[in-house]
Amino acid sequence: MEWLFEPFEVSFVQRALWGGVLVSLICAPVGTWVVLRGTAFLGDAMAHGMLPGVALASLLGGSLVLGAAASAATMALGVAALTRFPRLSGDTSIGLLFVGMLSAGVIIVSHSESFAVDLTAFLFGDVLAVRPQDLRNLALALAVVVAVSALGHRAFTALAFDPRKAGTLGLRPGAAHATLLGLMTLAIVASFHVVGTLLVLGLLIAPPAAAALWAGRIPLVMLGAAAVGTVSTVLGLVISWHAGTAAGATIAAVAVTAFFLAAGAAALRDLRRGPTAAAHETTMEREVEHAS
Template sequence: MITPVDFITDLFNPDLAFLSKALIIAVCSSIVCGVIGCYVVLRGMAFIGDAVAHAVFPGLAVAFVIQGNLVLGGAVAGVLTALLIGLLSQNRRLKEDGIIGVFFVAAFALGIVVISFSPGYAGSLQQFLFGSIVGIRDEDFVTMIVTGLLLLAVLAVFHKELVATTLDREMARATGLPVMALDLLLYVSVAVAVVISVQTIGNILVLALLVTPAAAARLLTDSLPGMMLIAPIIGGSSALVGLYLSWSLDLPTGGTIVLIATAIFILAGLLGPRHGLIARWRRGRVQPEDEERLAPTSPIRVEASA
């Protein structure tokens, strides 16, 4: 196992330029997914994150077969699917999870059929399913970074509206907010975040970047601004440590990043200051007169951000 110092030396080695590029992409995608994951976790819509992750697959496959831009291909497929889910879910006769389930399997099946036309079918499929962070092309690298920054900017502009629809959809609708349009914006944002993360950890594991850091942050704070800050830090740290362990121990990068994030989630579940198992156990041993003082006053504090 190489030391952290050796790892840093390798990052600045011109002959290993792909390593620093992989680190930048991993951290960038983890931060973007960490921010968007906060909305996903608070709305309890992890399933749509998984569905969109599979929905981008046919777009990636088409772009790969025709030697086009993978980010653009995946984004087109993911956005179209997100829009279809958002529009069809407005029909009260169909529940959202049913619609998501239809597109979930259909998009993945289409991707498998499309990529079967590639000469290196087996290798290409493995690349999409499990990621290929060291094989990212320079043009895809630039596109991912720019897309990630633009997405964060859009979320910052519409943050208050997204928070309102996330915490109380009926109240948001009553105040005149375009709930459907904001739903579509969130779905599209999830799709774009998935696209820029697929090559980092693969199509199968990408949901972990959306959910795990945000879920861990939810256990560590009752403040929404705090959650928005902690989740990207957890995601970025998981990417950094995961890439280091992957490089030094010759482990799969995507799987290692996800396992690090999961370990942080477990620690948060055990050691969280208010919602960890140990803290809850200690509260259970306090005197009855102390219970009101220790009980949380609200599920989530929006503070000035909303």
């Protein structure tokens, strides 16, 4: 078992481990709502839509985090504005803004002599370069995500399964939707500078999707997502250390692989159960009734 613990004897790998675990814990509750509401494309668009703000901040010597937050907020407001047009679907609005923001970011970054390096850092980050200050920022973001998720659980649950019922229950679905967009923005902005957009998206979508195939209640999906994300971080760092691969990309690849393994196992389970295979989905949807 020495091969398993050998990488974590180095201090920067230890910080990478804690950084990956914190990102996993941040993404678990946020990603659960993303998966249950089917807004993974929005998460992808917001993550890559941060490029203009990051690029502009880099060229002007400003804060990359503030630049990313400004771009993500612009993306969210743009989606909200375009979805007001009845002839435009949500996916159309997101797709247009996604391409527009990403194109603007590439144009801005192309004026920099370090174009390739900057874009690579944006996409893949450098989890092995996590600093103590980064860990403190991630811990603060985790505290906010946990607090808001706990306070808004009833509204988020009703919104995920039945937005109309959320309105009749007085749970203000519009405010709940805006809050979830804020949580998604916080998770992406807080994590991308440390691990890049690739790893953020991998941990935001893959672990909750894997857990949702097996867990029957939303809190269990969140716990399962946190566990899958944490294990993916550990295995990804170990594989990266011994195979000499990029750490962030390896962690994301392990998380996606875990989803496919969970999906394959769930398919076999459903074949054996037959008509009762969807029982956990019914149990999860019953949580809407508790929102009242």
